[in-house]
Amino acid sequence: MAKKQTAPAKNHPSHGIYVVEGEGDRAFWTRIGCAWLHQDGEGFNVSLSALPLSGRLVIRAKKEGQ
Template identity: 65%
Template sequence: MKRNEKKNQTPHSIFVVEGEGDTQFWTKIGAAWPHQDGKGFNIQLSCMPLNGRLVVREPKADAEAGR
């Protein structure tokens, strides 16, 4: 993917999620841009989590979930 193509796409959001159920806490730590062929992603993280799990969400799903 060319760098200028990345700017034209809405990125997926990357979160680290700690806890379960009502006690889970979501922290946005980066973004992911899908490859043009749809077979992968370019990922940019602002930090590296030491625990929890990574969750990648589509842009529309983020807005609906209020994240």
């Protein structure tokens, strides 16, 4: 069972959103947005600055200092 996350401080996104093209060492990652974890930890608000025409979307938790 997944561990339930708690929401970070307001106005700070908890996740980055990327479009990834290619595989493995040849993959090219482009950041296209960010996501904020809901206060109850059950969902996200998403803000995108671009919409990809190809590739796949990847949502990754932000690390300290990002």
